Amino acid sequence: MNIDDDIKKIFFETFPLLTESDFDWEKTQNNYDDWDSFAQLNLITLTEAKFEINFSDDEITSINSAKTLLNVTKSKI
Amino acid sequence: MNTIDQFLTNSSKSNPEKLALIDHNSKFTFSELEEKVNKFSSFLNQFQEKSVISLLFDNTSEFVVSYLGIINSGNVAHLIPTGISNSNLQKQISSAYPKLVLSSDSHFEKIKDLELENLEKKKFSEVKELSSEIRKPSSTDYAYLIYTSGTTSAPKGVPITHSSCDFSTKNIARTLQYSKNDVDLLPLQMSHSFGLGCLHTSLYVGSTLVLQKNPNTSEILDLIKKYNVTTLAAIPSTLSNIVSDSSSDSLQLLSNLRLIITNSTFFPPEIIRKLKNILETGMVATYYGLTEASRSTFMIFDNEKKIESVGKPSDGVEIKIHNTSDDNIGEIWIRGPNVIDDYWKKQYSKNKSDDWLKTGDLGRFDDEGFLYILGRVDDLINVSGEKVYPQEIERIVKVLSGVEEVAAIPMKHKSFGEVVKLFVKKTVASKVTSTDILTHCIKNLERFKVPAKIEFVEDFPRTDYGKIKRFMLKE
Numbered sequence: 001m002n003i004d005d006d007i008k009k010i011f012f013e014t015f016p017l018l019t020e021s022d023f024d025w026e027k028t029q030n031n032y033d034d035w036d037s038f039a040q041l042n043l044i045t046l047t048e049a050k051f052e053i054n055f056s057d058d059e060i061t062s063i064n065s066a067k068t069l070l071n072v073t074k075s076k077i
Numbered sequence: 078m079n080t081i082d083q084f085l086t087n088s089s090k091s092n093p094e095k096l097a098l099i100d101h102n103s104k105f106t107f108s109e110l111e112e113k114v115n116k117f118s119s120f121l122n123q124f125q126e127k128s129v130i131s132l133l134f135d136n137t138s139e140f141v142v143s144y145l146g147i148i149n150s151g152n153v154a155h156l157i158p159t160g161i162s163n164s165n166l167q168k169q170i171s172s173a174y175p176k177l178v179l180s181s182d183s184h185f186e187k188i189k190d191l192e193l194e195n196l197e198k199k200k201f202s203e204v205k206e207l208s209s210e211i212r213k214p215s216s217t218d219y220a221y222l223i224y225t226s227g228t229t230s231a232p233k234g235v236p237i238t239h240s241s242c243d244f245s246t247k248n249i250a251r252t253l254q255y256s257k258n259d260v261d262l263l264p265l266q267m268s269h270s271f272g273l274g275c276l277h278t279s280l281y282v283g284s285t286l287v288l289q290k291n292p293n294t295s296e297i298l299d300l301i302k303k304y305n306v307t308t309l310a311a312i313p314s315t316l317s318n319i320v321s322d323s324s325s326d327s328l329q330l331l332s333n334l335r336l337i338i339t340n341s342t343f344f345p346p347e348i349i350r351k352l353k354n355i356l357e358t359g360m361v362a363t364y365y366g367l368t369e370a371s372r373s374t375f376m377i378f379d380n381e382k383k384i385e386s387v388g389k390p391s392d393g394v395e396i397k398i399h400n401t402s403d404d405n406i407g408e409i410w411i412r413g414p415n416v417i418d419d420y421w422k423k424q425y426s427k428n429k430s431d432d433w434l435k436t437g438d439l440g441r442f443d444d445e446g447f448l449y450i451l452g453r454v455d456d457l458i459n460v461s462g463e464k465v466y467p468q469e470i471e472r473i474v475k476v477l478s479g480v481e482e483v484a485a486i487p488m489k490h491k492s493f494g495e496v497v498k499l500f501v502k503k504t505v506a507s508k509v510t511s512t513d514i515l516t517h518c519i520k521n522l523e524r525f526k527v528p529a530k531i532e533f534v535e536d537f538p539r540t541d542y543g544k545i546k547r548f549m550l551k552e
Contacts, residue, residue, distance in 0.1 A: 013516050013519055013520075014519060016519075016520070036524070037492065037493075038523075038524035038525045038527075041493070041496065041524070041527070041529055042515070042519055042527050045528065045529050045530070046512065046515045046516070046519070049511035049512050049515055049531065050511075050512045057491070
């Protein structure tokens with residue numbers, strides 16, 4: 001599995017109501033009903049555990065879509 | 078009201094030739110045990126006044142003779158777990174202030190360098206049996222002294238009176254239907270309230286007690302077969318090992334047990350179900366209690382819906398939930414004859430309010446009066462104003478294959494104040510990953526309860542009784 005697939009999988013695990021047709025790399029936090037600060041924490045924790053990386057505060061703040069999470073993750077690996 | 082020594086005296090009168098005690102190399106009838114105990118008591122006449130005598134023994138008949146000999150002569154038995162660290166041992170000795178420390182020959186190395194004014198140190202084999210008149214205790218005297226495990230703070234001395242012990246013992250015998258026909262297997266240290274309560278109960282009802290030094294699974298099964306054991310008292314990990322390590326043929330040896338009793342506030346439901354399936358007609362039970370308030374509830378698992386409860390308050394014991402929140406959760410307070418008057422040397426009196434013991438445990442009652450334990454008040458995690466009970470997270474994670482033990486603690490967080498950090502001990506050869514655990518948590522917990530950090534550990538810092546020292550994880 002590549003990084004893109006892993007990040008996508010993390011999104012489906014964090015947002016169980018998300019369907020394949022709803023998923024969009026560009027879709028931002030504001031367009032998710034259930035992307036609150038706790039969901040953000042779950043996303044970050046799961047990604048950090050999966051790739052054995054640590055995000056900085058600035059990086060965490062910048063993550064507001066699947067695309068930004070993917071880009072920040074790629075930059076750390 | 079009986080004193081503990083009268084349990085033995087009464088059983089010896091009723092059934093002098095019946096087997097009272099079996100250990101790895103000796104057997105005693107009730108009359109033989111009584112004679113041994115009386116001789117030991119007379120040895121203690123050398124002390125002019127009622128004194129504390131400390132005991133460091135394995136699970137053997139030597140312990141039983143020494144313990145009963147001490148309380149039979151109106152002295153106080155200070156019970157020390159064999160796994161105690163040297164520094165804790167010295168602390169307990171300095172606090173308990175015994176006249177004599179007595180150990181099995183094999184543990185003498187541990188006590189020989191203890192320091193205290195006028196302290197005698199002896200091996201059991203050095204005790205000279207005398208024959209003279211024995212001082213007797215009264216029911217209000219302290220019988221024994223146990224130090225708490227110190228999972229949340231420094232260990233505290235808990236003195237138990239004969240009358241309190243009499244009350245708890247009769248509750249155990251009545252609720253769990255112990256009788257003189259029982260053969261009770263005890264792979265538990267009697268320096269702990271659980272094991273000691275089993276000893277008292279056997280003496281009280283006049284059953285036969287089989288002592289086992291180490292909770293080795295195959296040995297437990299062998300002893301059950303050899304002595305036609307009817308009741309087994311064991312900690313949850315021993316029972317889990319029996320269920321997971323034994324062949325189905327071996328497990329059949331358990332099928333005729335009348336009772337399996339454990340002491341956990343959380344006994345994994347899958348283990349309860351497996352044990353209940355093995356037993357043909359017997360009961361699986363647990364209880365909730367502290368050394369300070371022994372056997373405050375009993376739970377006999379006969380209702381799947383209540384499988385996570387610790388049961389209802391014991392006869393004569395009152396329990397209330399103090400300072401309840403909207404979810405009816407609060408601190409558990411206990412009142413009754415099983416509750417201590419005060420700690421040793423009147424330390425830590427703040428743990429009492431009138432007659433109520435403030436346990437520091439968090440719990441709730443359901444509509445039918447069953448009590449559920451949710452952790453410790455001090456362990457509560459506050460995630461952005463949301464209360465998180467560590468036990469809830471731990472229960473969820475423990476069901477994952479490859480997870481042996483877990484502890485959830487608060488971790489400081491810039492935005493949320495606190496978040497959950499989880500320490501995980503894996504089973505041997507486990508392949509479980511942080512991602513597996515997090516994914517499982519996200520599926521089964523509200524978002525704010527999902528750990529923000531997971532750390533794998535080889536083992537946990539533990540008390541001398543084997544409990545996890547959470548406060549050390551927080552450091």
